[in-house]
Amino acid sequence: MKPKFIFCLALVLSGGLFGCAVNHQLTGLPICYHNAQYDFSFYLPTSWRGCSILSQQWEGVTYLPKKDAEVVLARGPIIVLRSPQWGTNNLCQDIPVYIFTRQQWDDIHHGKYGAAGAGGVIYELWHNDKYVFGIHSRYNADDSVNGWKEAQDIVNQNCTAHPEPHLHDI
Secondary structure, eight states, X not given: OOHHHHHHHHHIIIIITEEOOOOSOOTTOOEEEEETTTTXXXXXXXXXXXXXXXXXXXXXXXXXXXTTEEEEEEEEEEEEEEOTTOBTTBOBOOEEEEEEXXXXXXXXXXTSOBOSOSSOOEEEEEEOSSEEEEEETTTTOOTTSBTHHHHHHHHHHHHHTOOEEOSSOO
């Protein structure tokens, strides 16, 4: 089986369909990255001590037939957790977490626009009262990148710490 399929299956079966109520005692993940602006916490192993935090942006795009063009209807942040082992000669798997307002997440699931880009979907990891945190189904599609399995395990462990149901069915 392909690693990305296994990840998606593992995400669904191990808690990827659940959100909220963080368990702050994640075994083997003692480092906590916290973003106060979005009330977002993500736990990492000691091997990620000194990781970089990068900011990127997703765009919510739709096609307008009358204009025969794609237009951007929404934008939002992506917080990228980058392994401290990452380097130009040692590419390691990033963990990109998409952040949506609850309205943006509803709009995506009602077909107003898409945010996943070419191929794949964005899965809800968990949510809080204001935001939904998601990850692209193909974030670790290249199993030749160093640390892809470790990144997948970290994401899965963080997902299992959020036991409430997702806002939308997949």
